[in-house]
Amino acid sequence: MDAAYSIAEQDAGYILTENLQDTSMRAAYSVAGWKPKKDMHAQALEWWYWDWETAYSPEESGFLYGITGYNLTFYQWSDENNFVIDQRGFNAFIIGEANSFLKKNDPRLLLNTMVKSVAYTPQGVTVTFDNGGCIEAEHAIATFSVGxxxxxxVEFKPKLPRWKQEAIAQFQMGTYTKVFLQFNETFWDVDTQYFLYADENTRGYYPVWQSLSGPGFHEGSNIIFATVVGRESYRIEEQPDEVTKAECLAVLRAMFPDKHIPEPTAFMYPRWSTEEWAFGSYSNWPVGMTLEKHQNLRANVDRLWFAGEATSAQYYGFLQGAWFEGRDVAQRVAGLLNGPDKKVQCNNKTSIDCGTMLQYDVLHGTTFIDEFNIQNGWPVSSFLTYGYDE
Known part of the structure; x- marks a missing residue:
C-alpha cells in the first residue's frame, strides 16, 4: 500500500504539471498496482489510508486534488492526526477570538437563529430569519456548509446563477461518525491506540477503533470509539442507538474472542447527516471537479460572498481551510468598504484586488498549470514539503 501510494503521488504531480485529465483515486491505485478486490484485510487497510480522511471511497474521490489536498495539509503542518482532548471543548479558540471583539451578550451575535432567505443585489444583501426578523448590509459572507x-x-433571491448551482451540486459533503463506548474496564491492550477490523462481508463496517485509555489521552477512562464514514454513517445515523450498540458489541466480541465484553456503561454518537445546519461533517473533492469549477464554488455573486472549508481549494475538509477562506473574503470585503481601488494582503504575502472574484462561464475539462494561482484559491505551491517529518 505504501508503494502504491508513493507511485500515485508522483502520477498526481505529472497530471498537474502536464495539464492532463484527472481520474478517480480507485483508477490511480489500480494503475499503481494496488487491487484489493475481495481481500477484506486489504480493503480495511485501504479504508485506513483513504476513506478515513476523505469520508468517501476511492471510487468517489478525485485523484489529483485528493493527493494535493492531503499533501498540502500533512506536509506543511503534521504527518499525524491527533484526537482533541481539551476539556474546554474544540471551540475554545473560537470563543477566545470572539472575546477580542464581541462584548458580553453582544446583540450583534444571534445564536439559535435560523436563516430563511438571502436576497442579494449589486447594492447590498438582506438576510431574513424564520422568526420574521432581518438584517440589511452592504455585504454578506455566507459560510453555509455544502450540505x-x-x-x-436557505432560499436565495434571486436564485443563484447556474454556474454557481452546478459547482455546489457537484462538490461532495461527507459524513464522519465517531461511535463512543465506555466500559467499566479496559479489556483491550492499553498501549495500543488503533485497532483495525476487517469485516468478512462489508467494507467499512466499523473498521477503525481508537482507544482513549492510553498515554496522552484520557488515561483510565475505559473509552474506545469506532469510526464509520459515508454510507455506513448514513445508515447508523438513521437507526436507534440500541441497534448500533449491538452491532458494535458484536464486532468487539469478534475482535477479542478470548475476552468477556460487557455492556458499556455509556454510549453515544453524533448524527451530523441529520443536522439541518450541517447535513454532514466536511467536504470532499469529487471525480471530475476542476480547479475552475471549484472557483465557481468560491466566487461571490454581487455582494454575497462565500467562505468555509469547502471553498478552500487546497485545504477543503480541514479547519485551516475554513480559517484561510474566511480571512481572505473578510479582507476583500474590508478592502471594498475602504475604497474600490484598494488592495489587501492574502495569506500575509500576496496583494490581491478587491471586488468580484473570478468565475467561469465556460469550463475546461482540465486545469492549466498557470491557473494554480491565488485568484483561483491556490496561493501555496503543490510541491512544498516543509514541516514534514520523515
Whole structure:
C-alpha cells in the first residue's frame, strides 16, 4: 500500500504539471498496482489510508486534488492526526477570538437563529430569519456548509446563477461518525491506540477503533470509539442507538474472542447527516471537479460572498481551510468598504484586488498549470514539503 501510494503521488504531480485529465483515486491505485478486490484485510487497510480522511471511497474521490489536498495539509503542518482532548471543548479558540471583539451578550451575535432567505443585489444583501426578523448590509459572507447549500435549506433571491448551482451540486459533503463506548474496564491492550477490523462481508463496517485509555489521552477512562464514514454513517445515523450498540458489541466480541465484553456503561454518537445546519461533517473533492469549477464554488455573486472549508481549494475538509477562506473574503470585503481601488494582503504575502472574484462561464475539462494561482484559491505551491517529518 505504501508503494502504491508513493507511485500515485508522483502520477498526481505529472497530471498537474502536464495539464492532463484527472481520474478517480480507485483508477490511480489500480494503475499503481494496488487491487484489493475481495481481500477484506486489504480493503480495511485501504479504508485506513483513504476513506478515513476523505469520508468517501476511492471510487468517489478525485485523484489529483485528493493527493494535493492531503499533501498540502500533512506536509506543511503534521504527518499525524491527533484526537482533541481539551476539556474546554474544540471551540475554545473560537470563543477566545470572539472575546477580542464581541462584548458580553453582544446583540450583534444571534445564536439559535435560523436563516430563511438571502436576497442579494449589486447594492447590498438582506438576510431574513424564520422568526420574521432581518438584517440589511452592504455585504454578506455566507459560510453555509455544502450540505446546507445542496439541500435548499436557505432560499436565495434571486436564485443563484447556474454556474454557481452546478459547482455546489457537484462538490461532495461527507459524513464522519465517531461511535463512543465506555466500559467499566479496559479489556483491550492499553498501549495500543488503533485497532483495525476487517469485516468478512462489508467494507467499512466499523473498521477503525481508537482507544482513549492510553498515554496522552484520557488515561483510565475505559473509552474506545469506532469510526464509520459515508454510507455506513448514513445508515447508523438513521437507526436507534440500541441497534448500533449491538452491532458494535458484536464486532468487539469478534475482535477479542478470548475476552468477556460487557455492556458499556455509556454510549453515544453524533448524527451530523441529520443536522439541518450541517447535513454532514466536511467536504470532499469529487471525480471530475476542476480547479475552475471549484472557483465557481468560491466566487461571490454581487455582494454575497462565500467562505468555509469547502471553498478552500487546497485545504477543503480541514479547519485551516475554513480559517484561510474566511480571512481572505473578510479582507476583500474590508478592502471594498475602504475604497474600490484598494488592495489587501492574502495569506500575509500576496496583494490581491478587491471586488468580484473570478468565475467561469465556460469550463475546461482540465486545469492549466498557470491557473494554480491565488485568484483561483491556490496561493501555496503543490510541491512544498516543509514541516514534514520523515
Amino acid at each position: 446546507v447549500l445542496q439541500n435548499d435549506i
